[in-house]
Amino acid sequence: MKWNRGLVVILYATFAAATSVAGGRQISGKxxxxxxxxxxxxxxxxxxxxxxxxxxxxxxxLNWSQTCVQEPYCIISPTDAQHVSEAIKIIKSHNVKFATRSGGHSPNPGWSSIGKEGILIDMSKFNQVSLSGDGQVAxxxxxxxxxxxxxxxxQQGAAVVGGRLPDVGVxxxxxxGGYHHVSGQYGLAADNVHNFEIVLSDGSIKNANAQENEDxxxxxxxxxPNFGIVxxxxxxxxxxxxxxxQLNIYAPGQALEVLDAFTEWQTNGASDLKSTIGxxxxxxxxxxxxxxxxxADQPEAFRPFYDLEPLQVAIPPTNATLSFLNEVLGGAFPFTPLRHDYRGISSRIDGNTTKEVYQHWVERALAVRESTGASQIFGIQHVPSELAKQGVAKGGNPLGIPEEDQLWxxxxxxxxxxTQDDVVRSVSIETENYWLQLGEERGLRIPFLYMNDASRDQNPIATYGAENVNRLKQIAKKYDPTEFFQKLQYGGFLLSKA
Ligand SMILES: Cc1cc2nc3c(=O)[nH]c(=O)nc-3n(C[C@H](O)[C@H](O)[C@H](O)COP(=O)(O)OP(=O)(O)OC[C@H]3O[C@@H](n4cnc5c(N)ncnc54)[C@H](O)[C@@H]3O)c2cc1C
Incomplete structure (x- = not known):
């Protein structure tokens, strides 16, 4: 037993005096x-x-990125919603900072980790999957x-809109939001939620769905993470x-040709929503x-790629499953104990701009690799207008994604x-600035920033549009009147900072 009950009172008083943390955004004067x-x-x-x-x-x-690994004062690993409810009440009554971690895949320091000043709520024991009798809801x-x-x-013949990589958390x-291969057809993962079970700041366990707590x-x-712990x-x-x-590997010298083919697919082939390209x-x-x-057999949508000779066909044309894709993509992103970051921006589609930004990025990324060893990737996610339309058709969401074809x-x-954090991160920051500059000059700018690609200094919620942000703030006020999640949550994309 880690707590000797005979000494508990003395230890309690000593620790309490020694470790009380004053200041910060707390919800009471305590x-x-x-x-x-x-x-x-x-x-x-x-x-x-x-x-x-x-x-x-x-x-x-367990955090994916070393930028996030910290030792909290203690770790609460609840196994059911009632435990989460008790944890929230205790954290609140002692006015303690906390962080919630599910898969721990955010690389943003403090989003899903916390140091000695607080408590980590580790959700890893919420690991059940079940399918409704009619197979309609997982x-x-x-x-x-x-x-x-x-x-x-x-294994049960079902699938959901979720994440594309196996290690990323639910x-x-x-x-x-949740961008998946099939988001052009079905919308984001969040658009396909039937019900959220959530613990609010008063410890109550609620359902939120189209009939109950609709706001x-x-x-x-x-x-x-502004409303409760799901x-x-x-x-x-x-x-x-x-x-x-089919998975093709090209040489870096073919990058511009690949981007030409990709843009051609975006402008023509991608209207066939069954087609998508990683x-x-x-x-x-x-x-x-x-x-x-x-x-299928060589779908017409990918025609621009058929004339482009790859260095290697890593996976020849095959009919596969989602699990197979997961495995392949997982192999491309092995779990390594390194520092990580991601960053994002949205833009209208313009092939020349994409190529110019890529060239700007690759020059800087190569130079920084030379001095630091940092490895970087440049990814384009195609977002057809149908993705935003699906969100509206399925009841709406707060994201404010414009209903037009775009790229993230x-x-x-x-x-x-x-010690190299700043120099390494400068490449993606400069690349974002270059996208912004060209986007403004050429009328390509889309203000929306996708939260799941946003780095620590970016502000995705602020890009959802004033009306949506105000509505989110009203809803947060209703369900979290003491601002527990704004004041005691250690990090995250918080509404109070939007
Ligand atoms: C290699 C890689 C691939 C990715 N692929 C995709 C992709 O295909 N599609 C996509 O949309 N995104 C993708 N992402 C981004 C990913 O969705 C985000 O990093 C997301 O935050 C990961 O979820 P997690 O549970 O692992 O995160 P965590 O780091 O555990 O949490 C992230 C944030 O969510 C909060 N949070 C976590 N769980 C809860 C909960 N139960 N209740 C309330 N708040 C909670 C945390 O407090 C924190 O603020 C990818 C990221 C990486 C690094």
Whole structure:
């Protein structure tokens, strides 16, 4: 037993005095007291749920990016919504900072991790998947990763709109929207939520869906971690059968030709919503995944690519499954204990601009690799107007994505040394600025910024449009009147900063 009950009173008083943290945005004048909160949580929820010092390092280190790994005062790993409710009440009563972590895939420091000043709520034990009797709704825990969800559902002949990579977590992805291969056909993952089970700041456990707490339902479809801790997502299933796919690897010297083919697909082929392309432009290779969501033979939509000779056909044309795609993509992004960042921007489609920005990026990324060893990728996600229309048709969301064809640029950056954070991150920051400059000059600018690609200094919620932001703030005020999630949540894309 980690707490000797005979010494508890003395330790409690000593720790409480030694570790009280004053100041910060707190919800009452009471001093923050993580040790008292951790003690009370362990007494109430048990040692299996609340881990105190010395912490289990495997759980501490679950964040994908080293930019996020921190030692909290204690870790609460609830197994059901009632535990989350108790945890919230205790955290609130001791005025302690906290962070919630599901898959831990955000690379933004402090979004899903916290240091000694607070408590980590680790949702990894919410790892159940179940399918309704009629197969129409899949209930999934936020602590799952998309690879697990995809494979369990596939064994039961079902699929959902979710994440494209197996290690990425369920919890954060849906609250940011959730862009999937099939989002052109079905909208974002959040648009396909039937019901959110959520614990509010007063500890109450609620459902948010089209009939119950409808305003909260709307807000959760992209509004981030501002309203409560989600303990279950009920997702509408979608029909997915065999998927035609081919994976080609090109040389960096072919990058501009690949971008020409990609733009041609965006302007012509992509109107066939069954077609989608994963484009990952690295510094040594350019990878193109052609995906067609139906069994097929050389779909016409990808015509611009058929004349482009790849260095290597990594996966010859084949009819595959979502799990297979997950595995292939997972292999391309292995879990490595490095520092990571991502960044995003949206733009109207213009091939010349994409190529100019790519050239700007590659020159800088190569130079920074030379001095730091940092590896970076340049990715373009095609967003057909139908994606936004699906969101509206399925009840609406707060994102304010314009109903026009567009692209969401993203970059993933990996490096080792914390002293090089600024120089490494400068490449993506400069690239974003260049997109913005060209976008303004050429009338290509789309203000919307996708939360799941946004870096720590970006402000996605502020781009949702004034009306949506005001509505989100009203809804937050209604469901979290004490501003618990704004004041005690350690990081995240918070409405109070939008
Ligand atoms: C390699 C890679 C691939 C990716 N692929 C995709 C993709 O295909 N599509 C896409 O849309 N995005 C993608 N993303 C982005 C990803 O969706 C976000 O990083 C997302 O935040 C990850 O969710 P998580 O649960 O792992 O995050 P976490 O780091 O655990 O959490 C992220 C944020 O959500 C909050 N949060 C987490 N769980 C809960 C909860 N249950 N209740 C309330 N708040 C919660 C956290 O507090 C934090 O603010 C990818 C990211 C990476 C690094």
């Amino acid at each position: 001093r923050s007291n993580p040790s008292a909160a951790c003690f009370e949580a362990q007494q109430q929820l048990g040692e299996a749920v609340v881990d105190t010092l010395p912490l289990n390092q495997t759980v501490v280190e 209930s999934i825990g936020p602590g799952l990763r998309w690879g697990q969800v995809t494979s369990v559902l596939e 919890g954060g992805l849906i609250l940011g 909260l339902f709307w807000a959760l479809k992209g509004g981030g 303990t279950r997502y009920d997702l509408k299933t979608i029909p997915v059968g065999a998927i035609w796919c 484009l990952i432009m690295g510094l040594d290779t350019v990878t193109v995944g052609l995906l067609y969501f139906e069994p 640029w993203t970059t993933l950056v990996d490096w080792e040394d914390a």
